[in-house]
Amino acid sequence: MGPSGCGKTTLLNCLSGRLRLDSGHIYLNRDQLCKRWKRKICYVLQQDIFFPDLTLRQTLEYTARLRLPDTMSHSQKMQYVDHIIDVLELGPCQDTIIGDYIKRGLSGGEKKRANIACELLTNPSLMLLDEPTSGLDSYAAFNLMTTLKRYAVSEGKTVVVTLHQPSSQIFHLCDKLLLLCGGQTAYFGDTCKVVDFFANVGLHIMPHYNPADFILEQVKGSSEVRQKIIAAARDAREAKDYPVELHDCIYLQEKFMDTSGRVMDPTHHPFPHLDPGMTNSNLPSEDMLNSMEPDVRRLWLDTHSHASSSSSETSDSDCYFSWPTSFWTQFKVLSQRNFQEARPRMLSKLNWVQTIGLGLMAGLLWFQLERREEALHDIQGWMFFSTTYWMLFAHFGALSSFPPEREVINKERQSGAYRLSAYYLAKMVGELPLTVTLPAIYHVISYPMLGFHSPVVFFTLLGFLLLNTIVAQSVGFFIGAACMDMQVSITISALYTLATQLFGGYLATNIPAWLTWMRYLSMVHYAYQNMQIVEFSDGLPIMCSNTSKFPICADSSHIPVSAILEAQGPHLPLWANTCVLVAFLLVFRLLGYVVLRYFRTPK
Template identity: 25%
Template sequence: MDNDAPDSNAGSPNLDLERNEARHFLMNGSVSQFSWSGLNVTVKDRQTKEPRDLIHDISGDVRQGEVVALMGPSGCGKTTLLNVLARRPATSGAKVTGETYVNGATIESSAFGRMTSYVEQEDALIGSMTVRETLKFAADLSLPSSVSKRQRMERIRTLLEAFGIQKQADSLIGTPIRKGISGGQKRRVSVASQLITCPKILFLDEPTSGLDSTASYEVISYVKELARESNIIIIASIHQPSTTTFQLFDKLLLLSSGRTCFFGPVSNIGDYFRDIGHPIPGNTNPAEYLLDIVSSDFSALTDDADNRVQQIQSAWKESPQVQAVTQKISERSHMEEKGLAVGGDDLARAGVIKIIITLLHRSFIKSYRDVVAYGIRIVMYLGLAIMMGTVWLRLHPSQDYIQPFINAIFFGSAFMSFMAVAYVPAFLEDRATFAKERANGLYGATPFMISNFLIGLPFLFLIAILFSIISYWLSNFQPTAVAFFTWVMWLFLDLLAAESLVVFVSAIFPNFVIALALVAFANGLWMSVGGFLVTPTILNPFWKYVFHYIDYQAYVFQGMMVNEFSERIYSCGDGCQCLYDTDLASQCQIRGTAVLENYGYATGRTGKWVGILIGIIAVYRLFGWIALQVRKN
């Protein structure tokens, strides 16, 4: 039975009470006012090397239940300002000055993060999850153990109903090969998933991006209704809304070149711009008109446009409205810092162990639903196994087949690890989800790396087993159970090391093309110095001492070589012209250890090589963790 299914006693008094409590939780807020004063973001101009303002002297004030639109031409600083207000990095190398206040007081970033949520422009949704599962995992990652399972489900039901997506609760979000919910519904799910902890301030970056006017109106109307019913503050950057969508906002902060052109109630826009000599024509979308008059990028008369924009900015700076906002912020900033422990325990995050278990659960569901991420990779590895087993089909234990045996060992180890490049897109998708969830304070790099490592173990072991069952016996390697499972062990460690390399590289360079190229290059390097193409006995000292000893493929190759040749005897063929001189030459046979001696490989070191391999895997994972800790995007 589905644990998340509605309870059979849905009409019981106890359940009705819990639903009322859930709704009370969603509507209970103690942040009555959020304001900002004198915000500036300055960077060094790349050409002139002089300081350049991205945001200059921005102030504003918003009350609970209000929805504020940040609007302006492309490049005016909307997203930069939204990031500063949300206490996120503005941009690389930027200097940020100014103050933000909650209920008239400054608070620490950790406390601020617990009372806010941020919905990014791109939906941070996993396509193989259903709508209900998306909200459930958001709840499990963010809510403390003190919130019971039934309370969580009531919060989820309340949000599904509030956003009108209860009919899509069991529908998939959607993947490139599986159709899911619509774009407008995805945006509503994104917002709902950030509201599971009932933030007091919600930041939305282009919530209507990519949506038509109907879907945009639908999203903003739900946001507005939620803001009023739940008494939360919502600040959204938006680009060229329709007239009906624009009228839904309570306040507008209009920017141009990082400076304020207007801030105040949407209802006052007409009177204000008429008073400064820019009346809004009838039967015109006010948002489009405002964007036109504060933009100079595409104007035929650039100088006139610049003068117009400067005149609008100066008019605002000297207006009584800006003085009223400044005075209001100044008065409230002297208030006592009280009532800021918003939500109490409800705003505490889930424990690390619980987060790891939740991430594992989510990854498990994704692993068997997402055909692109996992199914295709299994088919690819099985195809590789069939190709290897049939190319090196039924090799004989004679000296003519010694080199083909070595070639097969190299192919089975090196190319299996090389094909780990197929893991790059899957990890980058997981990394993108992690980056967005970390930015909202749900969890850090440690739970993500641990869960990512653990969820990969059974999958990689399954690949190693399936590949070996097909290729090992078809190729006629050492026909013993011990030798077979030793081969499986080496192949499993090989895949684990290769995937760890992918994690390390992709954590540093979260770009598909760059990560793919670097992982492929690294695997090419490991193949070159691993000991097959050039034996370690004659390998150039530079490559041997700098790269060979840190090459995980080298340890896998020599481990597989010892597994095959240490206990096997090969016939010399007709004429007894043995290629290797051993103590069995008189019997027209070759002892396999002679092959190992030719490569400089000793027996009895399997434990040492396994330990080194585990160390290499640990180092890759550690470096990947450090990269995620350092990089914040």
């Protein structure tokens, strides 16, 4: 407990191993904290971060499949999910979506319990919860804390909770209390004894007053009162009932000092048969051990027995972090979850209406165009409009969806749930069917209305339209991962996509020589050229007009594709344009992974 800014969250970050220490060490059961032991700790953040479109049960099932070991069968994992739902009394709301500020879903208390349930699935030995009662009413907060208390007692777990200003009921549920004041210890001990501690300092509580309110008022009082409390807490360290593990080093050295005043080195073992390198000059006598207080003697023996075996128990090989599941399991589960989470967003009813309406509008606008030179500009207009529209749709869709998803991914990466490579590949594969569905529907509606000539041309144009859409999504994902600020990412995306359209080859053909290099950075440029090559070479020929602007029409009745492309400036063959688009796809996907792996690692 403690007032705002006293260091409660910082302390939990240190205990969980998520914050680098300036000094000191963290021990779990007297073994130094390493990656292996971090898996025994669960850390429930103050913010409830979830995918809003998944139900509570779906969230727990995916978490169980990712974080429980492969040695457990699917049915065993689902039985454990049922057990956690029963323990936290989440059965009535298990089929409700998580929800967010737009979509109504779980209540505040249910989200808190869902957050705890996700962490309990790993069966941790130690639970750290950062202000789980914040934002809840008094009844919901008490109900949550009662559930945690019951779970700790029934399952034999240790629960560490930070509380800002609890009610008296919640306060008395806690067994031990650590009171912080400006980053220093103001009290540590039994919760029921804190009132007596303050009374000994001269600070008396009024009858029927909430002890939590009383002690918080005192630690937020004048500087003289705060210093008096901190000094009393420092003096309390020397009491016999104070945990010996938390004694000051000076106090421990006094306890380990023999009758001659020589301080014994606490890194040496007191028994030569347990430490062959121990010299007789460093050994305490049996009388010395018997004269020690029981807690001090226990700490001495436990410390040195751990020291004798520390080389084997805390070696690098034992502390090596192993993933709970294989790469294939992570990829499979994450692919399914990405597909299920993104489907309501990418294939919403509004997007379906927009796609069908736009397909019909484009088809009617360019309905049954004649294959003549007068209609050439209109055919090219359909191609350019289709490529640019789906480029923008996919690019800004990826850009807007990534920031909220990044919070969930960072939380799961910090807990060691899966490899980043498995998530990244699963996202690419899981969302691929959703990415190409709407452009394909648009193409199926609009292109036949222009005039269907060849199935080969139809499917080839569709392939290049989808390839351009996936490339645009890759660029959007990279920019979204690289830019932490949404406004910055939107500005950069707007500049790039508008430049892509300007240099695509349709809006401007007479580009200044010193700007011609810009067209080679335009993804639309390559897709637009490929669509023209396919349409005007494999489809019906474009007949020349009586007053044609193409010189070749003087000797021919139709316009070849080479003449159409030359009128727009330098161009590449079909295979070269395709290779450049694939290179765009691979490079931006790889850059997105590099940014997440090395520059956006969760702290």
